[in-house]
Structure formats: structure tokens, C-alpha cells
Amino acid sequence: MDFEVMACVWLLYRRYKRRRQRQREYWVHPILRDRLTHGMFVTLFDLREEKLVITLRYLATGCSFADLHYGYRLGKSTIIKIVEQVCKVLWSKLKFTSMPEMTTEKWKEVEEGFKKYANFPNCIGAIDGKHIELIQPEHTGSLFYNYKTYFSSALLAVCDANYCFVYVDVGSYGKTSDSAIFKNSEFFKRIVNNKLNIPNPKPISNIDRTPLPHVFVGDEAFGITSNVMRPYGGTQLTHTKKVFNYRLSRARRYIECAFGIMSNKWRIFHRPIDVNIDFAESIIKACTVLHNYVRMRDGYRYEDTLYVSPLQSIHLENLPRGSLCARTAREKFANYFVNEGKLQWQNNMI
16 A cells, blocks of 8 residues: 555544544533523423423323423433333332222212212223224234234223222233223232222112122123123113113223323323333323323313223223123112113113
């Protein structure tokens, strides 16, 4: 190699080094250095609440971490750590006040609510499951790929007549059905083992004094058991069965409304959640307790019930017939709804 070629190589190398040095001119970019004087949070809020406000903004608007990065003048990785940490703290702190352990007396309060607002006696909750859309979690294959052809995590929830969640189960695979999620949940195991503090059966009629169990109402995706009531299947139904399905639907709509209220308040659910699966579970749990906190603070408002949830229902699977006792109890509920517990308008709704 002659002298001219060597000189050219050396000059090119020095130019490359100078460019590399210019690219690393700032250890912290000037935009980020100004966060304590010009950042969005500093100009609007008390600095001590910054982490909480960042997290609430992320959950309430559904914005990206990049938006928060530029708005609050914090590094993107720092923003992600803040949101994940605060979501875990929100769940651990608020679940004891916003979603406390249910006692027999609390179940009776829920029952009174459904009897008053939904005209369904002995009902202690409405149950349903929804898909929470995700960007495909790493190293999970098709476990989270659901029948709607997108990736999701399943949220199973029970609510009261005030649209507050009394129980949630988060993190089941998106391909799993409502019934399978329910049967694999701790909630179902506690029902089976009689550890849920459910009140004892009691009559709903002044004529037929047969004690009937307290029940959770769900859709066709759930199997009928002693404490879970589902509608009659098929299309060729008798008048009594149609009335029962309508009355059960009136009670079950509370869980649909609860999902709608939550997803429209916390708009992170309006787009796929682009984080790892553990982080996604923390986000979902935080939103459920925040939903309850806001409901308890603001109270009941009719316009809230008009929200339509963007979340998709879990798919239906073929279920075996329920036990004889469970089907007998459903028949007694149905007979009560067309006789002593009849509503004036119910025949116009079937």
C-alpha cells in the first residue's frame, strides 16, 4: 500500500471518529435537562405527585410511552419503570379498600342491590369475561392468540349492582373460554369448597317457601351450577323460559356496563397494550381497582350505563348439562318471574 492510500485511509478514519464524537456530544439531551423548569408536569402539578400523574395519564389516555417521554422530559425507559412500579403499588394498596374480601354481610348488600335495581332476588353478582388486546407477548407462541384472530389476555370479573368489581381474575390465555377460565380460577375453587362466605339459601316467594341458593348470573358461556345461573339455550323456548332469559339478562347487563365504564374511563383498553405480559397484568389490575375507587367516589350516574365496551367477549364452548338441583332452582326462578315476581313490561321485551 503506497503513501497516498494510507493517508486517505487515515483521514477517513479521523473523520469517522469526529462524527462519532459529535453524535455523543450530550450525555443528557438539552430537552431532557430542562424538565425541571419546562416539563409538562412541573408547569401543571406538584413535583411530589409526578409518578402517580404520569401513570394516570398513561392509563386514562392510552398514549404511548414516547408521548410521555417528550411531554414530561424523562427517559423512555424511566417512564416505563415508573408506570410499572406505580401500577403494582396501586393494586397492592387499593385492593383492600376498593375491592375488599367479601363477607356474608357484604354479599347480602350486593343481593339487596340486584333485588332493588335488577328485580332479581338471591343474585349476588354478575359474571363475565373479556379479551384485553395485547401486542404478541414474547416466547408464548399461540397461547394468547384468541378466536377473534388477535393476541389477548383474559379478564374474568364479578360485579355488583353499582357497577363495581367484587372479584377479578387476570392473566389467563386469550385462547381459553369463559368456562375454563372460571373453573381454573381461585374464585371457583372457593365456591366449590364453600369458602366464599355466600349466604345460606332462602326462599324468594311467599307462596313457594323452598329455599333457593344465592347465584351469580352469567351468559351462555358459563355452565349452570348451584351458584351460577345461565339462560336457557335454544330458540324454541316457552314463554316462561323467554321471560327468565330476559330477567337474567337485565341482571347480567351490569357486568357489561361495568366493563364499558372502565374501558371508557381508562382508555388504555382502546388499543393493544404493548408491554410484557406481567406488566400488562399489573396494568389491568390497577385499572380495576381505580375503576372501583372512582365509582365509590363519584357514585351512580345513569349516563355511565350507556357506555359500550370495546372489549370482546370470550368464546362459547360446548358445556354439559347442569346438575338436577341447579336446573330445578332455575325452573323455580323462572316460575317466580312469571307469577309473583312478574314485571309489568316484561312481556313486551321478549
